[in-house]
Amino acid sequence: MISVRSLISQIYQPAGWRPAENGAKPELQSSSKSRKEQHKLSYRQKEAQMQKLLQKISSKIKTKKLAQANKELEMTKGSRIADEQRSNISTSWLATSWEWSKARASKQLKEQERTAQAQMQTKRGADAEVAPEDQLEDQNKEAGEEKERALQELMKQPA
Known part of the structure; x- marks a missing residue:
């Protein structure tokens, strides 16, 4: 049977000590x-730590x-997509700007026609004795001049 003293000595035994055998004193293991x-x-x-670190x-x-290669691949794909989007945007922008310029020009022409008609009506009121043929010639001249002005303005605007 193991005594309480031997159990306590085994539990609290320093790391370098060997357990006592047959009642002998405990000895220090060879250092x-x-x-x-x-x-x-x-x-x-x-x-083992070095292997894990490696x-x-x-x-x-x-x-x-791999991440760098994936990034480069995405960048090349992205640049292709971006180039396509840029070209789509630029073509749509050109079409839109062309439509806007056409709309602006037609609006200006309509306004000029209205002003010309208003001027002609005032002329008619002031000068009722003008022949209808002269009125038509005046209208044609004014319309031609207005169209030329509108075309010149369109040519001056950037595309």
């Missing part, structure tokens, strides 16, 4: 042997390279 074992153990632990580093390098 060279324990140091060698500790050294081997610490060497193995350090070696694996982590290599996996990080691989993932970085």
